[in-house]
Amino acid sequence: MRIKDLRNDIFSPKDIEQRSFEIIDSEVPEPRPFDGNEWIVVRRMIHATADFELLKLTEFHP
Known part of the structure; x- marks a missing residue:
């Protein structure tokens, strides 16, 4: 397989996200x-860190 062929399988950053x-x-x-x-924020935190423990550790306050 050639490098050029591999590049075609690379997704855009938006696709990866x-x-x-x-x-x-x-x-x-x-x-x-x-x-x-709140879910939008926590989901992005998990995405950025790959840490699902944030579900237990995150609290929101008014």
Whole structure:
């Protein structure tokens, strides 16, 4: 296989991010411990760190 052929399999950053969010959503079934904007923040934190422990460690305060 040539390097040029491998490049065709590389996803764009947006594709990688979307797939990561899909994986996180599938690993944390509903009902999730966070709703709405809180889930958006926690999901991005998990995406950035690959640390699902953040589900237990994260708290939001008014």
